[in-house]
Amino acid sequence: MTATPAVRRYAAHPFWQAVAIMVGAYVVVVWVVPLLPGSAIVPKSVVLQYMVTVLVGVLIYVSDNEERWARFKEPIVAVLVEPRLRVARAALLVVVTALVGLIAYGQVATTVAAPPNLRSIHPAPPAEITFRGRSITLTGLENPLRAHPDSLAVYLAEGKSVYYRNCLPCHGDHLDGQGHFASGFNPLPANFQDNGTIAQLTESFVFWRVAKGGPGLPREGTPWNSAMPKWEDFLTEREIWAVILFLYDQTGWTPRTWEKTGEVGRGKGEGS
Amino acid sequence: MIGALLGLGIVLRFPLPPSLFPMQDTTRGKTVYVKWCAGCHGDGGAGDGPAAAHMLPRPRNFTGALYKIRTTASGQLPTDADLMRAIDEGLPGTAMPAWKGRLSDGERRDVVAYIKTFSSFFADTSQHVAALKFSSEPGGATGAAALDTGRQFYDSIGCRKCHGDQGRGDGPSAPTLKDDAGFPIFAADLHQSWRFRGGGSAADIYHRLRTGLDGTPMPWFSDLIDQKFLTDEQLWRLAQYVRSLSPPEAPEVRDVIHAPQITRTVPASPDDSVWGRVSRYWFPLVGQVVRKARWFAPAVTGVWVQAVHDGHTLALRVSWDDRTQSPDSAWLGFEQRVLETVAGDDSAPPKAEPWPDQLAVQFPRHIPDGMERPYFLMGSETDPVYQWRWTSRPRKSVAGLARGIERFDTLSGAPAGQASFDHGEWRLVFTRALATPDTANEVQLEAGRAIPVAFFGWDGSSGEHGSRMAVSTWYFLALDRPTPPGVFISPVLAMLVTLGLGLVVVRRARRRGTAGAGRRR
Numbered sequence: 001m002t003a004t005p006a007v008r009r010y011a012a013h014p015f016w017q018a019v020a021i022m023v024g025a026y027v028v029v030v031w032v033v034p035l036l037p038g039s040a041i042v043p044k045s046v047v048l049q050y051m052v053t054v055l056v057g058v059l060i061y062v063s064d065n066e067e068r069w070a071r072f073k074e075p076i077v078a079v080l081v082e083p084r085l086r087v088a089r090a091a092l093l094v095v096v097t098a099l100v101g102l103i104a105y106g107q108v109a110t111t112v113a114a115p116p117n118l119r120s121i122h123p124a125p126p127a128e129i130t131f132r133g134r135s136i137t138l139t140g141l142e143n144p145l146r147a148h149p150d151s152l153a154v155y156l157a158e159g160k161s162v163y164y165r166n167c168l169p170c171h172g173d174h175l176d177g178q179g180h181f182a183s184g185f186n187p188l189p190a191n192f193q194d195n196g197t198i199a200q201l202t203e204s205f206v207f208w209r210v211a212k213g214g215p216g217l218p219r220e221g222t223p224w225n226s227a228m229p230k231w232e233d234f235l236t237e238r239e240i241w242a243v244i245l246f247l248y249d250q251t252g253w254t255p256r257t258w259e260k261t262g263e264v265g266r267g268k269g270e271g272s
Numbered sequence: 273m274i275g276a277l278l279g280l281g282i283v284l285r286f287p288l289p290p291s292l293f294p295m296q297d298t299t300r301g302k303t304v305y306v307k308w309c310a311g312c313h314g315d316g317g318a319g320d321g322p323a324a325a326h327m328l329p330r331p332r333n334f335t336g337a338l339y340k341i342r343t344t345a346s347g348q349l350p351t352d353a354d355l356m357r358a359i360d361e362g363l364p365g366t367a368m369p370a371w372k373g374r375l376s377d378g379e380r381r382d383v384v385a386y387i388k389t390f391s392s393f394f395a396d397t398s399q400h401v402a403a404l405k406f407s408s409e410p411g412g413a414t415g416a417a418a419l420d421t422g423r424q425f426y427d428s429i430g431c432r433k434c435h436g437d438q439g440r441g442d443g444p445s446a447p448t449l450k451d452d453a454g455f456p457i458f459a460a461d462l463h464q465s466w467r468f469r470g471g472g473s474a475a476d477i478y479h480r481l482r483t484g485l486d487g488t489p490m491p492w493f494s495d496l497i498d499q500k501f502l503t504d505e506q507l508w509r510l511a512q513y514v515r516s517l518s519p520p521e522a523p524e525v526r527d528v529i530h531a532p533q534i535t536r537t538v539p540a541s542p543d544d545s546v547w548g549r550v551s552r553y554w555f556p557l558v559g560q561v562v563r564k565a566r567w568f569a570p571a572v573t574g575v576w577v578q579a580v581h582d583g584h585t586l587a588l589r590v591s592w593d594d595r596t597q598s599p600d601s602a603w604l605g606f607e608q609r610v611l612e613t614v615a616g617d618d619s620a621p622p623k624a625e626p627w628p629d630q631l632a633v634q635f636p637r638h639i640p641d642g643m644e645r646p647y648f649l650m651g652s653e654t655d656p657v658y659q660w661r662w663t664s665r666p667r668k669s670v671a672g673l674a675r676g677i678e679r680f681d682t683l684s685g686a687p688a689g690q691a692s693f694d695h696g697e698w699r700l701v702f703t704r705a706l707a708t709p710d711t712a713n714e715v716q717l718e719a720g721r722a723i724p725v726a727f728f729g730w731d732g733s734s735g736e737h738g739s740r741m742a743v744s745t746w747y748f749l750a751l752d753r754p755t756p757p758g759v760f761i762s763p764v765l766a767m768l769v770t771l772g773l774g775l776v777v778v779r780r781a782r783r784r785g786t787a788g789a790g791r792r793r
Contacts, residue, residue, distance in 0.1 A: 080781035093774045100770040104763035110748030112722050114527035116641055164311035164323035168367070169561050169568065173308060174374045180367045183525070184558030186745040214648065225648055225746065229562045234617075242550075250307070 014072040018058045025054040115187075120220050122201065125208045128258075132232055140258050141204035145241045152245070159246030162239050170227070175251055185227040192251050199253040206244050210235075301386030304379045310369065317390035325615035325737050326568040327367050330455055338452060338487040341470040343403035346484040346492035349393055351401055356383045356388035365467030365573075396555070402495065404482055407504050410474055413512040422513025425506055425601040429493060431514075434459035439517045440696025441466045442595040445489075447606040452487045456609040459489075461593050461696070462514050463572065466522035478511035493636035523554030523574075528722065528748045531579035531586065538580055538587035542692050547589055550578045557729050557742035561676050562649055567619040569610065570742035571595075572729030575631075581751045586706055588718050588749075590631060591699040592725065598664055598732030599626030611735040622740075627732030629664040630741075631700060635715040635725040648746050655682075658715050660702050664732070669702065673713055677739050683713055706751070719751040 010016045029050050034041045042050075062072040079092060081087050127139045145155045163171075170189035172179035177191035190197045198206055208216075214226030231240060248255055306315065312331040314320040320331030332339070341358055343351040350448050357378050362370035371380055388394035412418045413557045426432065426439075434449065436442035439462030451457045468479050484492030496502055502510075532550065539546045555577060559570040571594070580588045584754030596603050608624035609672040635658045651657035659680070663669075669689030672682040687704035705719040717723060731735040 077781055080778050089778060093771060093778075096774060097771045099765045101763045101767040104766040105760070108719075108759050108762050109755060110759075112528060112530070112720060112752070114748050114749070115722055117643060160311060161322040168311070169326075169559065170321050172547065173311070173367075173369050174371075176374070177367065179604060180369070181558035181561065184556050186746060191686070215652075227562055227648070227745070233564065 004161065013075075014062045014068045018062055018072065021058055022051070023056060026051060043177050076233075077204055108255050117225070121196070122205070123218050125205050126134045126218075129208055129212065131211055131237060138204045138208055138235075141202075141207070142258070143203040143207075143241050143244060143255070145238075145245055155242045155245050156249055158239070158249075159242035159244070162243040163250075166231075166234065167243065175247065187226060188225075192247050192253075195253075198247055198251070198255070201256055202258060203241075203248075203255045206247070207240055208241050210244065296385035297382045298386045298389055300379070300590055301382030301384070304375060304383050305386050308371075308375065309383065317387065321631070323367070324624065327671055328455070328569040328610065328614050329366055329451075329457065330613075331368070333453065334387050334390035336452075336487070340485040340487060341480075342483050342486065342746075343406070343479060344401060344483060345404060345494065347485060349401045350397060351403055352384055353403070355387060356380065359383060360382050361471070361644040363469045363471070364603065365464075365469060377644060383464045384447035406475075406479060406482065407508070409478070409512075410508050413474060414516065415624070418509050419513050419516055421506055422509040422511070422516075425502055425510045426513055429496065429502070435462055436595075436696055438695035438697075439463060439514065440595060441594050444695035445597060447603045449489050449606075450609075451489075455613050456606055457488055459523070459593070460600070461573075462517045463593060463594075463697075465515060465518035467573065472515070472518065472522070474511045474515040477514050478508055480726065481511055482509055510609075525550050526553055528750050529553045529577050529579050529725070529772060531581050531588075531751045533719070533754055534580050534582055535754060538582050538585045538703060540688060540690055540703050541586065541700060542589055542591070542690055542701045544701075546580060547578055550580055552576045552578045552591075553747075555727055555744050555747055556728065557744050560649070560677070560741050560743045562743075565739050566612075567616060567736065567740035567742075569614040569734070571727075571734035571736060572742040575727050575729060575744075576585055577727070578749075579749060581706065581717075581719070583719075584706060585703055586635065586751065587701055587703045589699065589701045590633065591697055592631070592729060593696055594629055594693075594698050595696050595734040596629075596731070597693045598629045600733055601626065601735035607733050616740070622735065624735060625737070627730070627735070627737040628666075629698065629732050630728075630730040630736075631662045631698070632674075632728040633660045633702060634658070636724050637713055638713060639674070639718060639721050639723050643648055647676075648726055649743060650677045650728075653679075658683075658713060660687050660704075662691065662700055662702070664691070664693075664698075667691065670705075671714065683710065685710055685714060716750075717751060719753050722748040722750055725749045 026047075029042055029047050033039055061068075075219070078079040079088055105269075125138055128135060128137050130136070145152070146224075150169070168179055169181040170179045170191065171177055172182065172187065172189075175192040177189040179189065182189050192198050209228070211230070211232045213230040215230050217226060224240045247253075289726075304315075310321055312319075312321045312323045312327070313334065314324065314331075316698045317334035319331045321331065324331050337349055339354065339358075340666050341363070342348070342354045343353070344350060347688075349791065358368070359375075360370060360372040362368045375383070395401070399417040410418075431439075432443050433445045434441070434443040436446065436459070441459040441461045443459060446459045447727045449459060460468065465477075468476065469481075469485075470476050480490070481493045483494070484490055485663060490564045495503075497504055497507060500740050530551065534546065536546075553576070553607045554574055556574045557570060559567045561568060572592050575590050575592045580587050581597065603626050604626065611624055637656065645653040646657045647654065650659070651674050653675050656675040659674050660669055660671050661680070669687055670682050671686045672680050674680050685708055687702045689700060689702050691698060691700040704717075706719075708714045708716065715723065724746045725748060736742075
């Protein structure tokens with residue numbers, strides 16, 4: 001009973017309302033949002049943005065009318081002025097000063113970080129490659145196995161076997177690039193379920209990437225880091241086309257097709 | 273309020289399991305199975321899909337209805353919830369991923385129903401499948417008395433026979449172990465709880481001790497409780513002791529190894545007390561599956577790395593778990609079985625030989641200015657890498673240039689290497705001067721730069737040699753400099769300014785406050 005009026009007084013006070021809103025917003029952003037299905041931990045910079053937005057809203061609210069603004073300022077002024085709050089005043093000065101010092105130190109103290117790792121995800125493919133000594137023109141090339149719709153089931157079974165014997169350790173059971181060896185490599189193996197990989201590419205582009213692997217990437221594709229093997233050393237041309245067939249079938253994506261000649265010409269279909 | 277919010281969160285994240293999966297559909301389950309599971313477990317569920325031959329441990333053979341991870345008594349079938357758990361969370365340390373989030377709840381439930389159709393044991397409804405009654409964890413898990421009790425039973429019930437004195441899977445019986453299908457099986461390394469098949473918490477370990485891992489040499493210990501050889505609480509203490517052997521959390525992979533500068537000379541010995549005070553960094557190693565002959569069953573699962581320097585010399589300590597001090601003739605038979613079990617690129621399994629253990633640390637020849645680094649897998653003909661290589665027999669370290677995995681040219685200057693082997697753990701320290709005369713081939717280790725570094729490991733007794741190895745990608749080594757005093761100037765200035773401004777604000781507020789107080793009252 002005795003506590004209730006005091007609590008009510010605090011709850012009605014604009015300053016303590018503002019404090020409660022800020023604390024509540026922080027709790028929601030940092031702890032509640034990550035619990036929602038399909039969301040993740042909110043990055044620090046985004047938390048800062050949200051909190052600044054909330055602060056602006058709170059300031060607009062408290063300064064909206066003259067009387068509320070005056071009451072809002074009361075506790076702040078009191079801390080600065082009242083003789084009985086001398087200890088709180090001194091503590092505030094010390095804490096703010098120390099915080100500024102820490103932040104400033106954090107800004108100037110240097111530490112060595114890993115260099116940024118920029119790379120082009122889908123570098124432009126060559127027009128022609130040499131596969132085991134035989135020249136293959138990539139431009140306009142379709143998956144030759146699709147020309148035999150009757151045998152598609154056989155090719156798919158073959159592709160599936162090739163995938164599980166070779167690609168699985170890195171690209172994973174779910175074709176999402178999270179195989180049991182994936183964590184050992186950087187860049188991470190491609191995620192075929194993602195709409196940014198094979199869904200955007202022609203099968204000829206995929207053939208080139210599979211056949212030549214990391215060592216066959218052009219300069220801008222950072223060839224020195226990808227662990228993708230040069231599969232022409234392991235697989236035949238037909239096996240590669242079969243596994244490509246499997247990748248699209250298993251994920252449900254359809255490959256990009258070549259634009260009809262005479263239209264846009266060298267379009268996105270070439271996987272640029 | 274926070275408690276209520278957390279409670280709400282728990283309810284949201286962990287909905288109660290539906291009671292015994294009422295609406296299971298084996299036809300739909302078959303569709304899901306054929307699409308996502310058969311590649312490893314085989315169309316007939318015999319654990320013989322196209323991927324199986326490359327795996328150790330092998331995918332589960334469902335026709336035998338023998339399951340490692342259960343909550344039921346040894347020799348009993350698993351519950352549906354046990355099967356669901358293996359599918360949902362996967363089996364860490366194996367190729368089995370967690371399917372929760374990858375397949376829908378309904379799909380996973382239907383697959384459980386379908387998997388059970390592979391064995392007639394599940395059709396026998398007279399068999400009553402029920403989970404054992406497990407007690408909850410007693411407190412005091414990390415207390416010295418609890419761990420002492422746990423250790424006492426670790427010795428008395430025979431854990432050390434397979435798992436070894438310090439728990440790294442190096443016990444005297446370890447080289448003889450086979451599972452029920454005849455495949456070689458490693459006694460678990462109890463220092464890597466994040467790779468435990470059924471989960472790494474003390475409760476998970478307690479459950480495995482109560483139920484055993486059927487189909488493997490790991491027995492169950494519930495009968496010892498029945499025989500009053502030990503109490504349920506003492507079994508919990510054993511689980512807590514085993515848990516205490518691993519780090520509290522699974523190691524996080526960080527990009528940069530920071531080597532602090534120390535004032536004394538750098539330690540050349542792997543057992544120097546300095547290493548107890550320096551942060552260690554974990555780097556996962558995976559099978560070399562890029563070049564022929566590939567290797568799908570790497571024995572070295574990762575390395576712990578520490579580094580210090582004194583301004584002139586670098587000391588780099590690499591430690592890793594390895595069951596054997598190879599070559600070890602006691603393991604030759606096991607090695608042969610591993611080589612015969614894990615398929616590779618060779619037409620016939622290679623013959624087991626007394627290979628040594630090996631470790632390589634790789635740097636570029638020069639610290640790169642841009643992002644470009646040599647090929648991570650031991651460089652190339654045109655852009656070789658600089659490596660330190662250590663072998664357990666003959667016990668020596670050399671430096672050289674690798675030009676791809678096939679070619680290694682030794683250089684005259686070698687780093688000093690000192691190694692010790694202790695109960696299933698190698699600890700190896702390389703020391704080398706930061707600057708050397710051969711600036712063309714040997715990386716010059718400069719403080720304050722991100723120096724690319726990579727690691728390779730071989731366990732000779734697992735048949736690892738040449739291209740059959742565990743590899744890492746590029747990480748970085750940074751030799752830290754002591755903070756120069758100049759760095760402290762600007763924070764101190766900022767603090768002085770802040771304090772001054774604060775005092776001004778207070779003084780002005782008080783002046784105005786006394787004036788205003790008169791008005792208000």
